[in-house]
Amino acid sequence: xxxxxxxxxxxxxxxxxxxxxxxxxxxxxxxxxxxxxxxxxxxxxxxxxxxxxxxxxxxxxxxxxxxxxxxxxxxxxxxxxxxxxxxxxxxxxxxxxxxxxxxxxxxxx
Amino acid sequence: xxxxxxxxxxxxxxxxxxxxxxxxxxxxxxxxxxxxxxxxxxxxxxxxxxxxxxxxxxxxxxxxxxxxxxxxxxxxxxxxxxxxxxxxxxxxxxxxxxxxxxxxxxxxxxxxxxxx
Numbered sequence: 001x002x003x004x005x006x007x008x009x010x011x012x013x014x015x016x017x018x019x020x021x022x023x024x025x026x027x028x029x030x031x032x033x034x035x036x037x038x039x040x041x042x043x044x045x046x047x048x049x050x051x052x053x054x055x056x057x058x059x060x061x062x063x064x065x066x067x068x069x070x071x072x073x074x075x076x077x078x079x080x081x082x083x084x085x086x087x088x089x090x091x092x093x094x095x096x097x098x099x100x101x102x103x104x105x106x107x108x109x
Numbered sequence: 110x111x112x113x114x115x116x117x118x119x120x121x122x123x124x125x126x127x128x129x130x131x132x133x134x135x136x137x138x139x140x141x142x143x144x145x146x147x148x149x150x151x152x153x154x155x156x157x158x159x160x161x162x163x164x165x166x167x168x169x170x171x172x173x174x175x176x177x178x179x180x181x182x183x184x185x186x187x188x189x190x191x192x193x194x195x196x197x198x199x200x201x202x203x204x205x206x207x208x209x210x211x212x213x214x215x216x217x218x219x220x221x222x223x224x225x
Binding site (some may be wrong): 034035038041042043044045046049062087093094097098099100101102 | 112115143145152153154155172198202204212213214215216217218219221
């Protein structure tokens, strides 16, 4: 599975959009981009995934570049409860979830 | 829904004893379950993959005789840490997939193991 690169940490003001970038320049054609988040001392939570089209659900939006080498997770109106470590993972359907270090997002009042 | 539970949430045991952690899918049948370990300030590390009724597949470097995994039914997998030592103290997390073309993994809340 392709590796991903994410910033170590980011800050975001409460109520503003949080844009979390992820680079996956070695992604292959049948690999999906998955996003999970982990609030401190809890199990990870699935957020969203996509192949090449942009995706939106009740939690977030996923924007994937046309060349699929990078993506951005958007939390449209961040709240304090969105403070967590966000993991961008690239994998085949049914493949293993290999977690990197993720981005530690701090939402500040 | 897709709820996964773990029991116990926290356990403290003495060095040399064995500890069993249960992972249950509450509202779906899980064709595959996964076990992860997470040390403080680190990311999750996949330990093993288990399918109901078959032997678990362990990741490189994970001792299968130390971390016994049983997946006896479509809703239950257990991880037994045998002869636990202080270095086994960690956060153990399971996840499950529904199968049938649905590949999202749904995670349990984790079990904090402390070996004294």
